[in-house]
Amino acid sequence: MLKTFSLRHNLDIKAFLYAYLAILNAMIRDIWDSIEWKEWRIPGKKQKRLFPNYRKDNAFKRALWDKYLKDWEYAAHWVDSALKTAFSIMRSWKKNYNRGRSE
Secondary structure (H helix, E strand, O other): OOOOOOOOOOOOOHHHHHHHHHHHHHHHHHHHHOOEEEEEEOOOOOOEEEEEEOOOOHHHHHHHHHHHHOOOOOOOHHHHHHHHHHHHHHHHHHHHHHOOOOO
8 A cells, every 4th residue: 555645835936837847848849940841743633732851860859968967956857857748749640640530
């Protein structure tokens, strides 16, 4: 059995949450800017469809990590968390877009 309890504190975490949100949005923007759109012809039709492809290589991830860690005033593992979350959001968006659910 695991017991938990609350600890009272007087810390203001709003600044941290806003900083984390800002870094997450900036990472998503950088990943979005790396998208290359590939055009594919739909078999049996004259129509074409665009499919996104963005960079996910380790060099790109390391460059993003270095870029955002430079001015980050909190623990470095939060930059790691934001990077994983940004790539997860983009992966989810890409999957939904490719299936035709891009709203």
